Amino acid sequence: MKRVYAIVLVLVLCLGFAACGQRHYVTTPGVTEGVVIKLDGSNYAEGPNHFSSEERWAAVDCVLKQFPDFKGCTLQELWYFEDWSQAGVEEHLTNGRGSINGVAPENVIVLYSNFTTVDDPAMAEYGFNAGAEYTNWKWIVIRDSKDGDWRLDDYGY
Numbered sequence: 001m002k003r004v005y006a007i008v009l010v011l012v013l014c015l016g017f018a019a020c021g022q023r024h025y026v027t028t029p030g031v032t033e034g035v036v037i038k039l040d041g042s043n044y045a046e047g048p049n050h051f052s053s054e055e056r057w058a059a060v061d062c063v064l065k066q067f068p069d070f071k072g073c074t075l076q077e078l079w080y081f082e083d084w085s086q087a088g089v090e091e092h093l094t095n096g097r098g099s100i101n102g103v104a105p106e107n108v109i110v111l112y113s114n115f116t117t118v119d120d121p122a123m124a125e126y127g128f129n130a131g132a133e134y135t136n137w138k139w140i141v142i143r144d145s146k147d148g149d150w151r152l153d154d155y156g157y
Contacts, residue, residue, distance in 0.1 A: 026118060030071060030072070032067050032075045035064075037077075037078050038079035076116060080110075088112075088140065089108045093105060108141070112136050117131060118131070136157075140155065
């Protein structure tokens with residue numbers, strides 16, 4: 001009988017140690033349903049970052065298509081304010097990826113967002129805090145030319 005208990009104990013310990021090595025991931029895609037989108041009109045008659053309504057909506061669409069990759073996240077708000085975007089573009093061109101990829105200022109638009117994450121410790125696997133709210137998160141969207149398609153270049157704070 002002691003031998004049976006010993007075997008059961010060894011099996012339980014082996015299963016317990018095997019479970020310790022497993023990683024758990026959040027598998028639900030990022031949610032964009034119900035997001036509030038705000039697109040400020042341009043404050044400038046001319047300038048490197050004067051984008052038409054169509055250009056701004058195309059950049060929004062680019063972010064919305066990428067957001068499902070942010071597993072366990074729910075997009076609350078996504079906005080474009082030209083003054084904020086201009087500051088984000090300047091930062092991106094001097095300190096961000098724009099300083100090395102050679103993108104022209106007129107081909108960079110910066111959108112901002114608020115989103116939340118699920119309350120699951122596995123969010124750390126994606127670099128996010130569990131059950132957190134991220135505010136003023138930047139989405140840097142670029143294109144090759146005025147007629148080019150927008151693509152996500154960078155994101156974060």
